[in-house]
Amino acid sequence: MRQVTESTSALPAEVWPGSPAPLGAHWDGTGTNVALWSAAAHAVDLCLFDADGTEHRQRLQETTHQVWHGRLSGVGPGQLYGYRVHGPYDPARGARHNPAKLLLDPYARAVHGEQTLHPSIFGFAEGHPEVPDARDSAPFVPRGVVVHDSFPWDGDRRLATPWSDTVIYEVHVKGATMRHPEVPPALRGTYAGLAHPAFVEHLVALGVTAVELLPVHHFVSEPHALSRGLTNYWGYNSLGYFAPHAAYSATGSRGGQVTEFKAMVKSLHAAGIEVILDVVYNHTAEGSHTGPTLSLKGIDNGGYYRLQAEDPSRYTDYTGCGNTLDVRRPQVLAMLMDSLRYWVTEMHVDGFRFDLASALARSLHDVDRLSAFFDVIHQDPVVSTVKLIAEPWDIGEGGYQVGNFPPLWTEWNGKYRDTVRDVWSGARVGVRDLAYRLTGSSDLYRSDGRKPFASINFVTAHDGFTMADLVAYQQKRNEANGEDNRDGESHNRNWNCGVEGPTDDPAVLALRTRQVRNHLATLLLSTGVPMLTAGDELGRTQLGNNNAYCQDNEISWLDWSSVDDDLRAFVSRLAAIRHAAPVLRQDAFFEGHELPGTGGTRDLAWFAPGGGQLTSSDWFDNQLQTIGMYLDGRGIRHRDERGRPVVDDSYLIWLNAGADELTVQLPGPPWADGYELVLTTDEPTGALPRTTVVPPGPIRLEGRTVWLLRVVRRP
Structure with missing residues (x-):
């Protein structure tokens, strides 16, 4: 049985005052300084865990400008920790403190342990949201890890490939190599697997200059997915904005994922390939008012999230995921900027793609091009120098903002996708809009001084049909997701070439492969920045599933046993022609x-x-x-x-x-x-x-x- 003590001889009996900066847990060679921001807390307990799970609680006595802090001599790398925050529990007023819940440090550099679907991870008593749940969540939630990593970068630095030379490859860390026969089994599905020569050589031969990694910030699965025996595969459910997702590490050691991630970046850089992270700063894994209490919700709910003015027990949800981070608040904006700078300076990444970026740009309600989020990024001497890609929409009113982000930003061009799909599916839409898309979408990006490379051109992405399925299915096939095929986009601007799904008709198969080549040729011959979706060059199918977010299995993983070698050669040839032709x-x-x-x-x-x-x-x-x-x-x-x-x-x-x-x-x-x-x-x-x-x-x-x-x- 897990024990709880105030202190033992193995850990310090007192906490020194320490410093309020920097936030997080930082080892200085002899001890660790901890600092946590909470404006609403009445008290904060630092919780340290022994190897056997024994918990030691230490009350932080010092607060400076709403930061609770302390220093513990002798506590160093590898130490597992979390927080318990005391304060009011009054959901009707937006307060959700509950010291029975172990909370992850939002600045943790590494995360250890899994989230288990257990009633104790929820802050409220079942059926009584106004009553705090008294059960201890510690055995069922992840903890932070004190990390000190002196990785030998050996002169590695960001590549800064010009936008006009860039070819992006959107890829999932795990799915890339889980079925790759040349990657050792112990490395498949990991950062080390992505850095393996067998995969890197594929990228180089393909003409790729940048990988855009689906989320690698530490994430957990939603309770509704876990209850169906599924998990969040894509990773758009972040919990730790400073920590590489632990499950993608081959090391299995506490904090080893940090070193492994850096080694991956270094290997890709050595091959001339940039690393762009898909980041989810618009919401967190804590979900709606019925979601779990894992970190920010229990630290300072109203300080981190946008609450409804008329009912602070509920969240303003521009994301469709239950909550929206309140980037209008200085502390939240500072956390996001600290995270971005950390990944650039310490992890050497080359850029970011911002999921549902419109949600970050909302000041009061409308999307605001002059929001503090843009201002701070544009003025930041680090973040302003890397590649910045917006997914220029969210689910809120007025959230579709393709063409409306300010200079410095590039955008996923949803209008490019829609036009190219319409044209090749046989829709009678003429060629006027196609001409704009082929030449960089000047109608969207020229008026504010941006260049053609502001348009990230794509036909498929992780969300939706694969290229092979786009020409083989008229209707989505999402039954495996457990939602009665209600999820996923129903209007896909696609054509199945006359037969729904698999067929052995040679004429239909020939037409489908030519249609795939037509889409890819259009993409790579267009002005702008092309983005390929991993596996489209191999002929990958998801069997008609156009929302495989919860399919951590062969449906989503790249199948290296049935590669279309002709198609791979076609894409490589196209990319080489593009590279040689300014x-x-x-x-x-x-x-x-x-x-x-x-x-x-x-x-x-x-x-x-x-x-x-x-x-x-x-x-x-x-x-x-x-x-x-x-x-x-x-x-x-x-x-x-x-x-x-x-x-x-x-x-x-x-x-x-x-x-x-x-x-x-x-x-x-x-x-x-x-x-x-x-x-x-x-x-x-x-x-x-x-x-x-x-x-x-x-x-x-x-x-x-x-x-x-x-x-x-x-x-």
Whole structure:
């Protein structure tokens, strides 16, 4: 049975005053300073745990500016700890203190132990929310770990790859290698597994320059998932903003996950690959008023969360996850900034993708471009220098803010996803919106001085169908989630190529693989920053599940035993072409102006199948499904690092989203004297058996096809 004592000879009998800064638990070589912010607490107990689970409580006697602090001589790395916070329990007024609940330090650098679904983890008595639950939660919740890590970085530093050169690969740490035969079993599904040469070499061959890791802040599963025998696989349920998720560590030691995470970053950097973290600062794992009491809820509920003004027992929920962190409060904003700086300076990450970023930008109700959150990030000498990506929406009113984040920020471009899906699914939407998406979405990002790379282009992401499922399923198949297929998006802008789900019809299978190539070619030939979803290059399926957040199994893990090698080669070829062609990844918007000395060509021109440039009526013709995009490499409007103009080959890209083959006219002089077919989605790998040069004039273009042609000019 777990014992509780006030102190033993193995631990200090008294707590020295210590310092209120920095927050968290920090070892100085001879002892550990602890500091916890709570404006509403009446008293705070520091709880230290022996190896056998015996708990030792020490009352913190010092408070400075609402920070409770102390120093314990002899307490060092590896020590497990938590807090019990005394104060009012009055949910009707937003107060939820309950010293029976062991609370995780929000600044803990590492976390040890699992959350167990047990009634004691809830702060209120079952059926009586106004009554505090008296059961001790300590055996069923994780604890913090005192960490001291002197990792040998050996000169490692952030890579700072230019945005225009960036190709992002969104990947789950565990799912990447759980089924990889070349990764040792002990390392599969871990930070060390992600850093294994077998996986890193795959990324390099694919042309990836950055991995965007699904959440690695320590997280726990929601009670509703645990009650169904499921877990939160994606990780969008953060509990510790400074701690790498412990379950992704192969070491199994207290605090070893910190060293292992750093080693992963160092290995990826050595391969030229940046590390971007998907961070969830909009809500925490404590959920709604019926959720567990694990950390902030018991430390200072009203100080950390947005409470409803009319009923402070409930939370304002812009996230759909039960609560919203109150970034309007200086202490909450400071915690987020401390976390961001920590991951940059101590863990060497290269950027962040902010989940439901609109929720962070809300001042009173509306999303505010001038909110304190933006102001502080823009002025921060560390965080302002890394890659910043917003998911520019939340579930609140007015939360869809694609195109409205301020300079410094890039955005997941949901309009890009929707347009490309519409076009290739056969929707009669014309080509006007497609033209904007292919060229960097100037309609969204140009007016405030941002560049084309403000658009993070994507067709699929972790949330939704995989690329293979996008062309194989018309309807979601989420029964395994235990919610009667009610969860997940129902309007997916997709087409199953005529048959629902698996088939052995060779014509349907051929069409599906070509449609996958069409989506990927569109993505990697568009101006902006392409984001690939891990496994799309392998032909990965989730069997129609478009909301696999709770599927920590073969449904979600990459299947390395059934890789589509042709598709992988196709994506690698596309990425290599993109990398070699500056005109395909420009960092300035096209102008559409005539270029001096070229005889009348433009930096950007659009052609109709008949050979003429698109007219005003063409742009508003919803029946038009074929478009030619001409990019003149002599009109690139940026310079290299020495100030010299960049000049590239010129290209003509034809996209035929219609079902039928048709004749298109390749424009002649001054546009070109001929064309070399560089890539076609007609072929499994995109490559032709031999170099093909065709003269200007009519040429047959297959239905549902993308062609990339390099312009040939006479000397």
